[in-house]
Amino acid sequence: xxxxxxxxxxxxxxxxxxxxxxxxxxxxxxxxxxxxxxxxxxxxxxxxxxxxxxxxxxxxxxxxxxxxxxxxxxxxxxxxxxxxxxxxxxxxxxxxxxxxxxxxxxxxxxxxxxxxxxxxxxxxxxxxxxxxxxxxxxxxxxxxxxxxxxxxxxxxxxxxxxxxxxxxxxxxxxxxxxxxxxxxxxxxxxxxxxxxxxxxxxxxxxxxxxxxxxxxxxxxxxxxxxxxxxxxxxxxxxxxxxxxxxxxxxxxxxxxxxxxxxxxx
Numbered sequence: 001x002x003x004x005x006x007x008x009x010x011x012x013x014x015x016x017x018x019x020x021x022x023x024x025x026x027x028x029x030x031x032x033x034x035x036x037x038x039x040x041x042x043x044x045x046x047x048x049x050x051x052x053x054x055x056x057x058x059x060x061x062x063x064x065x066x067x068x069x070x071x072x073x074x075x076x077x078x079x080x081x082x083x084x085x086x087x088x089x090x091x092x093x094x095x096x097x098x099x100x101x102x103x104x105x106x107x108x109x110x111x112x113x114x115x116x117x118x119x120x121x122x123x124x125x126x127x128x129x130x131x132x133x134x135x136x137x138x139x140x141x142x143x144x145x146x147x148x149x150x151x152x153x154x155x156x157x158x159x160x161x162x163x164x165x166x167x168x169x170x171x172x173x174x175x176x177x178x179x180x181x182x183x184x185x186x187x188x189x190x191x192x193x194x195x196x197x198x199x200x201x202x203x204x205x206x207x208x209x210x211x212x213x214x215x216x217x218x219x220x221x222x223x224x225x226x227x228x229x230x231x232x233x234x235x236x237x238x239x240x241x242x243x244x245x246x247x248x249x250x251x252x253x254x255x256x257x258x259x260x261x262x263x264x265x
Contacts, residue, residue, distance in 0.1 A: 033212040033216075034212055034213055034215075034216035035081070035084060035206075035212045035213070035215035035216040035218075035220050036083060036084065036212070037216075038216055038219070038220040038221045039084070039087075039220045039221065039224060039252065040056075040059060040252070041221060042220070042221035042222075042224040042225060043055075043224060043245065043248060043249045043252065044056055045221075046224065046225065046228055046245050047245055047249060048245075055249050055253075058253055059252070059253060059256070062253060062256045062257060063256070066256060080210045080211075080212060081118065081123075081206070081207065081210055081211070081212055081215055082118070082119050082120075082121065082259045083252075083255050083256055083259045084212075084215060084220075084255075085115045085116075085118040085119035085123075085207075086115075086119040086255040086258055086259050087248075087251055087252050087255035088115050089112050089115030089116050089119060090251060090254070090255065091247060091248055091251025091252070091254075091255070092227065092248060092251070093108060093111060093112055093115065093136075095227060095231070095244055095247055095248065096108075096136065096140055096227060096230075099140070099143055099227070099230045099231055099234055100136075100139050100140065100143060106135050106136050106139060107131075107132045107135060107136065108136065110131075110132045111132040111133065111136060114128060114129060114132055114207075118207060118210070119259065123207055123208055123209075123210050124207075124208065125208055126204040126205050126207075126208040127204070129200075129203065129204035129207045129208060130200050130201060130204040133199070133200040133203055133204060134196050134197070134200040135196075137195065137196040137199050137200055138192050138193065138196035139192075140226060140227070140230055141191060141192040141195040141196060141226060141230075142188055142189070142191075142192035143230040143233060143234070144226045144227075144229040144230035144233065145187075145188040145191050145192065146229070146233075147184050147188060147233075150180075150183070150184045150187060150188070151180045151181070151184045152180075154176075154179055154180035154183045154184055155176040155177055155179070155180035156176070157176075157179075158172075158175055158176040158178075158179035158180060159172045159173055159175065159176030160172075162175040162176065195226075199218060199223070202214075202217065202218045203215070203218050206218055224248065227244060227248070228244055228245060231244040
């Protein structure tokens, strides 16, 4: 299929954040599927400026070749989640396993098996997904929590409070550190538990139903960013692989190339 310059330009325009007052003549947003589009926009936004548009053009070409022009420029179409499962199982999950290198007891193999089966058109029941997803999501969100900033903010507020109560600078500083340690630990745990509970349930239902619209409602863009933030908090000496954004963006293109589009769904 011919890839028109105008079509690629419209695709890039739609991937970029919208202007406060968009031009009424702007072409409709390309959307192969709502969930996949959310992933694509998040990756495009996170990629370095010098590579993001080149990656988007490769994505556009793949979508045109596999799904046809209407799928690229028309409204979202629910085509199932085979691409998402291939991408999650082959790219995202191994990356998360590297981030959580100390979590040998986490069910990475079980979750990978569920993604492999679902990519082949055999999604499991919600309970199986929920059981495998929850512990991985719990540890991932705990790893993504910005403990450094939270600790600094907690220490500063507690120190200022202690000083206002007549404590000496040394006493106020010690109090600030004690408060910051306790509050950061508690907040990180609450953050991780809340996200893991909500996401494992929402993703389990979307995956079991093979429903792209339901998947889009799980905020896939935020899930991309959580992986990036968790990676950023891993010590450079402990990172086993390369840039997570390059891996996730290239992995999505590979998943699209491998996965046959269910045109008659």
